[in-house]
Amino acid sequence: MIDAWVYIEHDSGEIEDVSLEIVGRLNEIKASLPLRITGFSFGRDPGEIPRKAISQGVEHFIFLRNDLFSFYDTQSYVNGIEGIVRERRPDIILLGATYQGRDLAGRLAARLKTGLAANAITLNIDEKGLLYTGVPGYGGRFIAEIVNMKARPQISTVRQGIFRKLPQDNSRSGEVENIEVKFGDFSPRLRVVERVRKDVKDITKSERVVIIGNGAGNNLKPIEDFARLIGADIGVTRPVADRGLAPRDIQVGSTGVSLNSKLVIIFGSSGSNHFVSGIERCKNVISIDVDRNSNIFNYSDYCVVADMFTILPYLNRRFGGQ
Amino acid sequence: MKNIIVCVKVVPKTEDVSFDPVTKTLDRSKAENQINEADKNAIEYALVLKEKYGGNVILLSMGPMFFEPFLKIGIAMGADDAILLSDRAFAGADSYPTALTLASAIKKIGDFDLILCGEESSDAGLGQVPSQVAEFLDLPQALFVSSVEIEGNKIKARRSVKGGYEIVELPLPSVISIELGINQPRFPDFKRKRWADKEFKIKVWNMKDLGLNENIVGLRGSYTFVNRFIETEPPKRLRRYIEGSPEEQAEKLYEVIKEIIE
Numbered sequence: 141m142i143d144a145w146v147y148i149e150h151d152s153g154e155i156e157d158v159s160l161e162i163v164g165r166l167n168e169i170k171a172s173l174p175l176r177i178t179g180f181s182f183g184r185d186p187g188e189i190p191r192k193a194i195s196q197g198v199e200h201f202i203f204l205r206n207d208l209f210s211f212y213d214t215q216s217y218v219n220g221i222e223g224i225v226r227e228r229r230p231d232i233i234l235l236g237a238t239y240q241g242r243d244l245a246g247r248l249a250a251r252l253k254t255g256l257a258a259n260a261i262t263l264n265i266d267e268k269g270l271l272y273t274g275v276p277g278y279g280g281r282f283i284a285e286i287v288n289m290k291a292r293p294q295i296s297t298v299r300q301g302i303f304r305k306l307p308q309d310n311s312r313s314g315e316v317e318n319i320e321v322k323f324g325d326f327s328p329r330l331r332v333v334e335r336v337r338k339d340v341k342d343i344t345k346s347e348r349v350v351i352i353g354n355g356a357g358n359n360l361k362p363i364e365d366f367a368r369l370i371g372a373d374i375g376v377t378r379p380v381a382d383r384g385l386a387p388r389d390i391q392v393g394s395t396g397v398s399l400n401s402k403l404v405i406i407f408g409s410s411g412s413n414h415f416v417s418g419i420e421r422c423k424n425v426i427s428i429d430v431d432r433n434s435n436i437f438n439y440s441d442y443c444v445v446a447d448m449f450t451i452l453p454y455l456n457r458r459f460g461g462q
Numbered sequence: 463m464k465n466i467i468v469c470v471k472v473v474p475k476t477e478d479v480s481f482d483p484v485t486k487t488l489d490r491s492k493a494e495n496q497i498n499e500a501d502k503n504a505i506e507y508a509l510v511l512k513e514k515y516g517g518n519v520i521l522l523s524m525g526p527m528f529f530e531p532f533l534k535i536g537i538a539m540g541a542d543d544a545i546l547l548s549d550r551a552f553a554g555a556d557s558y559p560t561a562l563t564l565a566s567a568i569k570k571i572g573d574f575d576l577i578l579c580g581e582e583s584s585d586a587g588l589g590q591v592p593s594q595v596a597e598f599l600d601l602p603q604a605l606f607v608s609s610v611e612i613e614g615n616k617i618k619a620r621r622s623v624k625g626g627y628e629i630v631e632l633p634l635p636s637v638i639s640i641e642l643g644i645n646q647p648r649f650p651d652f653k654r655k656r657w658a659d660k661e662f663k664i665k666v667w668n669m670k671d672l673g674l675n676e677n678i679v680g681l682r683g684s685y686t687f688v689n690r691f692i693e694t695e696p697p698k699r700l701r702r703y704i705e706g707s708p709e710e711q712a713e714k715l716y717e718v719i720k721e722i723i724e
């Protein structure tokens with residue numbers, strides 16, 4: 141039996157989609173391999189987390205309980221999971237490539253003296269239990285298939301929006317273990333003094349996305365109007381997020397998210413590798429750029445060479461706006 | 463404040479790397495190299511902290527000798543010292559031995575208050591080195607940080623989390639990774655660059671200097687191996703140009719969008 145663990149990341153009980161997407165992929169693999177899928181979380185109170193995870197394909201759940209887990213400190217979490225990993229020796233540990241997952245995975249792998257792959261976009265396991273992860277490099281132009289034959293567990297983070305979670309099914313059942321973690325004389329050296337967050341749209345699942353590129357400057361209004369008129373969500377390229385005009389969560393590309401949209405419309409992007417890897421899976425791509433030689437046109441179905449601020453008023457009027 | 467150590471990597475420009483379909487390997491030979499972008503942001507941030515709180519900025523890098531001129535660019539930007547960890551045995555390292563080697567050098571430097579890294583490199587982009595350096599030094603960490611304030615022997619760092627940020631408090635010393643793009647790295651100072659090129663000597667430390675052995679560094683110390691490279695085929699796109707006056711373009715675009723939506 142191959143023992144695969146998935147970090148079920150949650151924020152006050154709300155499970156990250158990517159955790160369940162990994163579980164979805166493992167369930168596909170399980171169809172042809174003897175695989176046991178264990179979920180694990182940290183927190184103060186399990187609440188509905190184990191039940192929700194089980195209804196989406198986790199077979200066994202470990203909840204690590206301690207008051208210290210109410211905020212995220214890398215060392216507390218690594219110390220909290222280390223003992224049980226050493227004792228049970230899972231073959232594989234997978235985490236979402238979120239801020240937290242990436243922060244945790246590196247330290248955990250170093251602690252356990254094992255290898256690590258990051259940001260995987262393909263996941264395969266062979267009958268010997270070897271994990272093959274496809275890791276994009278150079279902004280997504282190449283995928284390096286990585287394998288760790290030397291040590292266990294094999295650890296990888298997995299990119300969000302790549303795999304599909306299973307439909308929720310409350311008739312699924314699984315074993316739940318609540319484990320009270322004892323820390324001895326450890327106390328965290330990091331303290332969270334302030335937390336500012338908004339709910340952000342997960343655009344990896346949006347059917348239509350309008351992307352604001354750096355060419356828009358600071359004048360986002362006409363593009364935002366356009367997006368609203370066609371019922372699309374907004375995404376941005378990296379420089380727009382860098383300038384603080386939009387949250388990083390809606391940044392598209394190798395250090396942002398990958399879209400799976402039916403339609404994506406891009407205003408003012410030069411089409412660098414780091415960006416276009418995020419729109420590869422979209423069905424229809426339309427781009428507007430003043431520069432006829434913009435590389436974005438090589439990745440577009442429809443190419444419009446135009447100043448966006450000239451064309452947008454016409455478009456907005458045509459779609460029924462002012 | 464004591465020393466601020468900045469971990470730096472030199473990477474090939476993404477656009478210059480090609481794929482050899484016969485050998486199925488990456489060809490970096492024609493690529494221009496540069497300091498990894500996020501690391502440049504980290505150097506800039508270290509210089510800002512130095513201006514505010516004092517201390518020396520030390521650049522630390524593991525790589526072949528051709529990294530030297532790039533480290534001198536960092537010196538010309540204002541860094542005080544640079545150490546290059548260079549040894550044949552270091553080649554082929556994945557993140558584990560890389561972090562281990564960097565951490566050994568940091569221990570050897572000894573006298574430091576803060577370790578800064580870029581959030582990730584633009585080549586492999588794993589972003590795991592900062593976390594692993596922190597583990598090997600048994601120091602606290604905050605990653606994806608966009609600003610740092612120092613009060614006494616404590617740091618307040620702003621780190622990105624989903625949908626926003628957290629202000630976290632950590633002791634000195636700690637390991638911090640700096641978010642890509644948080645600042646505009648300054649240009650190297652012309653005079654300092656000339657001085658650096660002519661007179662400044664980068665310290666070069668090898669495996670023995672760090673008290674490490676062949677089995678734990680480089681390829682032999684690595685856990686992961688590239689099974690194969692796959693070049694991603696960008697999806698075939700129509701690349702149909704919509705021409706005409708802006709008004710005509712808008713009209714045609716309207717039709718195209720309507721058809722896709724419906």
Ligand SMILES: Cc1cc2nc3c(=O)[nH]c(=O)nc-3n(C[C@H](O)[C@H](O)[C@H](O)COP(=O)(O)OP(=O)(O)OC[C@H]3O[C@@H](n4cnc5c(N)ncnc54)[C@H](O)[C@@H]3O)c2cc1C
Pocket residue numbers: 352353354355356376377378379391392393394395396397407408409410411412413414415428429430431434446447448449499500582583584585587642
């Ligand atoms: C490690 C690393 C990771 C990265 N990750 C990402 C990532 O995840 N996502 C990402 O987007 N980038 C990422 N980048 C940055 C990336 O390399 C590019 O710098 C970035 O994508 C450029 O954004 P852009 O195309 O919007 O802007 P620019 O390159 O500035 O292009 C702007 C475009 O707008 C056009 N334009 C200007 N004015 C107008 C107008 N009035 N009307 C129409 N067109 C106009 C210009 O012709 C130009 O083509 C990363 C870089 C590194 C090093």
